[in-house]
Amino acid sequence: MKTKGTYRFSFGPWNIDEGADPFGPPVRQPVAFAKKLKQYKKLGFSGVQFHDDDAVPDIDSKSHAEIIKEAKAVKRMLNGEGLVAEFVAPRLWFSPETIDGGYTSNDPKCRRYAVNRSKVCIDIANALGTNRIVLWLAREGTYIRESKKAREAILRIRDAINAMLAHDRRVRVLIEPKPNEPVDSALIPTIGHALGLSYITDDPGRVGGLIETAHAILAGLDPSDEMAYALAHDKLWSVHLNDQGGLKFDQDKSFGSYNLRRAFNQVRVLEEYGYGKKGEFVGLDVKAMRTQKQEVAVKHLSNSRATFLALLEKAATLDRRLEAQFIKERDYEELDRYILCHLLGRKYR
Ligand code: GLO
Ligand code: MG
Numbered sequence: 318m319k320t321k322g323t324y325r326f327s328f329g330p331w332n333i334d335e336g337a338d339p340f341g342p343p344v345r346q347p348v349a350f351a352k353k354l355k356q357y358k359k360l361g362f363s364g365v366q367f368h369d370d371d372a373v374p375d376i377d378s379k380s381h382a383e384i385i386k387e388a389k390a391v392k393r394m395l396n397g398e399g400l401v402a403e404f405v406a407p408r409l410w411f412s413p414e415t416i417d418g419g420y421t422s423n424d425p426k427c428r429r430y431a432v433n434r435s436k437v438c439i440d441i442a443n444a445l446g447t448n449r450i451v452l453w454l455a456r457e458g459t460y461i462r463e464s465k466k467a468r469e470a471i472l473r474i475r476d477a478i479n480a481m482l483a484h485d486r487r488v489r490v491l492i493e494p495k496p497n498e499p500v501d502s503a504l505i506p507t508i509g510h511a512l513g514l515s516y517i518t519d520d521p522g523r524v525g526g527l528i529e530t531a532h533a534i535l536a537g538l539d540p541s542d543e544m545a546y547a548l549a550h551d552k553l554w555s556v557h558l559n560d561q562g563g564l565k566f567d568q569d570k571s572f573g574s575y576n577l578r579r580a581f582n583q584v585r586v587l588e589e590y591g592y593g594k595k596g597e598f599v600g601l602d603v604k605a606m607r608t609q610k611q612e613v614a615v616k617h618l619s620n621s622r623a624t625f626l627a628l629l630e631k632a633a634t635l636d637r638r639l640e641a642q643f644i645k646e647r648d649y650e651e652l653d654r655y656i657l658c659h660l661l662g663r664k665y666r
Contacts, residue, residue, distance in 0.1 A: 320633050323593035326622050327364025327403045327600045330371050333615055336607040345611045354398050360619045364403040364598045365395060369438040372405065372445060376437070377412060384437060388444035395445070403598045404449035404491065404555065407431075407438035410456050410499065418456040420477035421470035421504065432477050436484045443485070449554070450481065451527055453493040458500035470504055471514065479519045490524045491554045495532040498567050507536050508543045512550055529557035529602055530583065531567050541582035548590045557602035558583065558625065569604035572621035573628065581660060584628040585635070599625060631660060639665075
């Protein structure tokens, strides 16, 4: 199949999990990191997404030299499996210093912790062979509005990003927006906010975005439109494809699970742009259902990839002449019918 884009797939070790949720304990045994790595190629994936402490556990208790040594050992494991690191994300939502957020904490000591940890994260990324840092700004927000000065907090995130850009001339920062969860109100809820923020940093060319399907839906927006917006800025540097059944907790369902047409449109927008040509990965931030048994708790990954590829075929085989004709005639009812027939694999007319 001839496509405009180039597609390589990635996921993070947290996407193979034990099935705990806020109402119940784990239901599966933990899988060791080395064993997870062995799954990647088998499932059709070549990129590994990391949190800093996925690469170096107990990061805060280790010296800088120890951290880099451990990260280099992980890089050798990746080489051994023929895998590459896509990005590293500072896990700024676990430690006691980040209870009230990292970069936007009201406590200057905590803000310093967050910025220092982000710099260490960049050093880990370098040791793993990637210059990409993802900022999922989990706790950069509030439970009640009056607890933070929002304008000041936004500028604090900007300053933290500036510190990262200054720490390493090659680093690229990808902001992953999300409107809520764990906090009530996030300060950077959508890609528009993230990209707006990129333009007030010291080097906007090195600050872009990662869009997660579920996060866009939680913001009440269409994920393919959010992606198109970032692509118009040439700032969609990664995606977290998954699915979400409306405004509830962040579900991380398999890609296409709830709404195939919405999934199709995400693939179509990526394909029309030629996504992946500059090395961008198709990341899948999906979770196995809690009901899934141990031996089959990776199917959500291979299934999501298979759905992506099936929808890619749909995007690549869309009859562009027909599409153009209906658009020219402004006959969107017929375009709608054609798209549905195409997705259903029914002969049109
Ligand atoms: C949670 C986020 C999370 C991030 C990951 C990388 O809602 O989607 O999974 O993508 O921590 O920063
Ligand atoms: Mg995500």
